[in-house]
Amino acid sequence: MIPFTPPTADQLLAIRVNAGIDVLAQSERFAHAEPDLVEAIVEGVGQFAAGEFAPLNRIGDLEGAKLENGVVRLPDGFEAAYKAYVEQGWNAIASPVAHGGQGLPFTLACNVLENLGAANMAFTLLPMLSVGAIEALEHHGSPAQQAMYLPSLVSGKWSGTMNLTEPAAGSDVGALRSTAEPIESGPHAGKYRITGQKIYITWGEHDLAENIIHLVLARLPSAPEGSRGISLFVVPKYHVNADGSLGPKNDLRCVSLEHKLGINASPTCVMSYGDNGECIGELVGHPNKGLAAMFTMMNNARINVGNQGVQIGERATQQALAYARDRVQSARAGSPDKAPVAIIEHPDVRRMILRMKALTEGARALLYYCAGQVDRGNCGDAAARSRAEIIVPLIKAWGTDVGVEVASLGIQIHGGMGFVEETGAAQHWRDSRIAPIYEGTNGIQAADLVTRKLGLDGGTAMIALFDDVAREATGEPALAALAQDCAAIARWMQGEASLDDRLAGSVPFCTMAAVAVTGWQLMKQAAAVAAGAAPELAATKPVTVRFFLDRIVPEAAGLKAGAVAGAEGLYALPADALVG
Numbered sequence: 001m002i003p004f005t006p007p008t009a010d011q012l013l014a015i016r017v018n019a020g021i022d023v024l025a026q027s028e029r030f031a032h033a034e035p036d037l038v039e040a041i042v043e044g045v046g047q048f049a050a051g052e053f054a055p056l057n058r059i060g061d062l063e064g065a066k067l068e069n070g071v072v073r074l075p076d077g078f079e080a081a082y083k084a085y086v087e088q089g090w091n092a093i094a095s096p097v098a099h100g101g102q103g104l105p106f107t108l109a110c111n112v113l114e115n116l117g118a119a120n121m122a123f124t125l126l127p128m129l130s131v132g133a134i135e136a137l138e139h140h141g142s143p144a145q146q147a148m149y150l151p152s153l154v155s156g157k158w159s160g161t162m163n164l165t166e167p168a169a170g171s172d173v174g175a176l177r178s179t180a181e182p183i184e185s186g187p188h189a190g191k192y193r194i195t196g197q198k199i200y201i202t203w204g205e206h207d208l209a210e211n212i213i214h215l216v217l218a219r220l221p222s223a224p225e226g227s228r229g230i231s232l233f234v235v236p237k238y239h240v241n242a243d244g245s246l247g248p249k250n251d252l253r254c255v256s257l258e259h260k261l262g263i264n265a266s267p268t269c270v271m272s273y274g275d276n277g278e279c280i281g282e283l284v285g286h287p288n289k290g291l292a293a294m295f296t297m298m299n300n301a302r303i304n305v306g307n308q309g310v311q312i313g314e315r316a317t318q319q320a321l322a323y324a325r326d327r328v329q330s331a332r333a334g335s336p337d338k339a340p341v342a343i344i345e346h347p348d349v350r351r352m353i354l355r356m357k358a359l360t361e362g363a364r365a366l367l368y369y370c371a372g373q374v375d376r377g378n379c380g381d382a383a384a385r386s387r388a389e390i391i392v393p394l395i396k397a398w399g400t401d402v403g404v405e406v407a408s409l410g411i412q413i414h415g416g417m418g419f420v421e422e423t424g425a426a427q428h429w430r431d432s433r434i435a436p437i438y439e440g441t442n443g444i445q446a447a448d449l450v451t452r453k454l455g456l457d458g459g460t461a462m463i464a465l466f467d468d469v470a471r472e473a474t475g476e477p478a479l480a481a482l483a484q485d486c487a488a489i490a491r492w493m494q495g496e497a498s499l500d501d502r503l504a505g506s507v508p509f510c511t512m513a514a515v516a517v518t519g520w521q522l523m524k525q526a527a528a529v530a531a532g533a534a535p536e537l538a539a540t541k542p543v544t545v546r547f548f549l550d551r552i553v554p555e556a557a558g559l560k561a562g563a564v565a566g567a568e569g570l571y572a573l574p575a576d577a578l579v580g
């Protein structure tokens with residue numbers, strides 16, 4: 001596996017042009033996000049990721065996380081790298097100042113994750129999940145809970161997990177059965193006894209952090225059925241004493257680790273709570289409002305998963321480029337020189353390389369556009385908040401589809417050497433494949449787009465987005481037409497289309513919308529580079545943007561037929577008749 005080189009210039013371009021960091025720095029809240037600091041962070045975390053996390057990617061894949069006597073162990077090097085990560089303060093970038101964080105924009109936290117995840121996606125799930133726990137407690141925890149848990153979560157001394165999934169409750173979280181019984185008396189009076197099994201819990205057990213703070217969804221006695229009867233609990237691995245020191249171990253354990261296709265260094269745990277009836281947790285927020293509490297952090301969590309598509313795309317592209325420049329095969333077709341050339345000289349390999357670059361840079365542009373809208377929303381801009389809500393399913397679904405496609409192209413470029421494990425190209429693809437599944441499958445993202453997001457602000461928010469793209473796509477008729485098609489489909493879905501018709505067309509529509517917004521954001525990058533921003537990218541950026549606009553945009557336009565075909569054809573046969 002080749003070393004990781006942080007794509008600092010392209011990241012800074014996206015942070016400036018698509019997130020609009022300079023405008024954010026004019027707000028009171030983010031006034032300290034000055035250009036020098038932004039550059040220092042992007043360069044610093046890139047170097048850190050390349051130096052500390054990237055060298056562990058291969059060993060993490062080969063050896064993986066192992067459960068030994070109830071404790072999850074990681075290969076040599078992980079503990080030291082996590083310690084260095086905590087000591088250098090990377091965990092605290094966007095967390096609240098009141099709890100030891102730096103209070104910087106979410107955009108910069110995205111950049112920290114982008115670099116770490118490109119270096120080592122499986123390892124980076126550890127800080128990524130902690131961020132979710134921090135947000136849940138920041139928005140819904142009591143002052144006492146915040147004081148007890150946030151400083152150590154923010155520093156990274158403790159890590160966090162999110163416990164939603166159960167064997168019978170996957171996409172349908174409302175079906176979960178874990179329970180929480182109020183404790184009336186004794187030392188834990190006012191708290192709850194948690195009982196249940198959770199599956200697929202990322203970094204649910206490990207020994208890199210001193211304590212693990214589990215955020216667990218469970219039902220109170222006589223709670224309403226379904227998603228309206230779910231409450232959120234904070235359940236520490238070790239009890240925390242009033243002075244902040246660690247007490248005895250709570251009654252929870254990792255039963256087993258899943259054997260997976262990829263991200264082998266990320267322990268995916270089956271967790272059991274309350275085997276002995278003594279698992280103690282505290283209610284976070286209001287009874288039966290747990291799912292709503294989870295939703296406040298789910299937006300950012302979904303963006304962070306979309307970010308993984310960018311991460312794996314970057315890493316796979318770097319690796320494929322190195323191989324394609326090195327591997328010599330065949331003379332260039334039609335050339336009088338019959339000497340064999342590096343495969344990058346062949347038109348089809350060029351196509352694949354440029355596609356990888358264009359898709360990855362595009363997904364990055366969309367990621368930072370989305371992050372910038374989140375930051376504006378956090379500063380009180382309601383239109384930006386709505387826009388971010390619409391972009392979230394686009395970056396989560398299309399961003400992660402890009403990750404898989406780019407990683408697969410990376411294997412193709414390696415030929416047979418991509419299919420054998422020793423080059424590492426296969427690992428990127430295996431690692432990438434989870435991202436379209438977790439944090440709400442991409443099908444669930446598309447459903448969200450054509451239901452809740454379609455009706456935001458009375459339906460105007462989505463139309464306004466496509467209108468912006470169409471209006472600004474001057475000189476790019478294909479992009480303007482795609483944006484107009486998206487607006488027409490959105491109107492059809494808002495009007496005459498049945499719910500089934502909308503859902504049947506949701507995935508192609510989601511891809512069309514993502515490509516339209518991405519093309520628009522890439523145009524802005526190309527214009528900025530033409531005006532002198534990022535001289536390092538002056539040669540490459542116009543080429544990748546052209547590739548995107550000339551080849552990816554028309555492909556997306558071709559999805560319209562599927563987006564408006566309706567559901568009838570899908571139900572032409574009953575399910576049983578599809579067998580055989």
Ligand SMILES: Cc1cc2nc3c(=O)[nH]c(=O)nc-3n(C[C@H](O)[C@H](O)[C@H](O)COP(=O)(O)OP(=O)(O)OC[C@H]3O[C@@H](n4cnc5c(N)ncnc54)[C@H](O)[C@@H]3O)c2cc1C
Pocket residue numbers: 162163164165169170171172199200201202203260268434437438439440441442443444447
């Ligand atoms: C490696 C890994 C790590 C994970 N980490 C965590 C974690 O830390 N915490 C946690 O709580 N969970 C975690 N998960 C669980 C993950 O979020 C779920 O796997 C995911 O939400 C899908 O649920 P499911 O596996 O039950 O699939 P199902 O819900 O059974 O879905 C199967 C298929 O049916 C489709 N489908 C289901 N319902 C609908 C519907 N209503 N409309 C349209 N299509 C539908 C889905 O899109 C999918 O294609 C993790 C999973 C994995 C594999």
